[in-house]
């Protein structure tokens with residue numbers, strides 16, 4: 001199918017372009033020095049990207065875009081049953097899907113079993129462009145199911161779903177960048193998009209910081225819904241990245257990361273695991 005073929009090319013070329021641009025920026029002007037072997041981290045994180053790409057293509061060959069196409073043809077979902085200007089459906093769909101992804105991210109922190117999967121993203125001991133694509137394959141599958149369900153209910157234009165997915169992938173690489181953005185520019189950008197400084201707070205080992213700044217594209221949900229935290233207490237250079245119970249890079253191999261949700265120590269981040277307590281006593285990471 002030529003449409004799906006060109007869609008795959010669009011995704012791949014944009015992924016490669018943004019990835020290379022961020023990798024170059026990080027190599028030329030990194031914000032934080034690596035605390036662990038970058039070669040080891042990158043080989044693991046990129047292997048996870050490869051596994052996830054294969055898993056998704058095998059189990060969800062048409063992905064959310066294919067479901068959006070089906071929904072348009074069958075008149076499924078809200079927007080396929082109301083008359084709205086195309087631009088409004090398009091923008092509204094991108095914004096609504098972003099809210100869904102925000103809520104899903106909050107859920108992955110709140111529910112202990114989901115946090116077990118999401119720990120793989122947070123257990124990275126450094127924070128850079130490759131962290132932005134490091135998710136356990138089961139989390140990737142669950143995200144695709146949630147997105148697909150949202151598409152069936154919403155009935156968005158096909159192009160809006162593709163735009164949203166490409167945007168999410170690109171902003172995820174941007175906002176995990178180990179890059180320095182001048183404070184004034186960062187403040188201005190934060191009105192429109194989640195910046196690396198904003199999302200880095202979310203990768204702090206301090207639970208109250210981990211459980212803040214859940215947005216990926218739009219920074220508004222955190223501000224509106226009360227999960228926004230401007231800066232890490234220890235500063236961007238002094239903060240510790242990762243999860244408190246996983247500090248040894250030698251124990252974070254590819255095999256162990258894939259097994260982490262099933263065998264790893266869940267710690268005290270998720271609801272019901274002491275996450276809400278203890279937090280108040282933290283002063284620094």
Ligand SMILES: [Zn+2]
Nearest residue numbers: 105109118202
């Ligand atoms: Zn998270």
Ligand SMILES: [Zn+2]
Nearest residue numbers: 121176199203
């Ligand atoms: Zn992240």
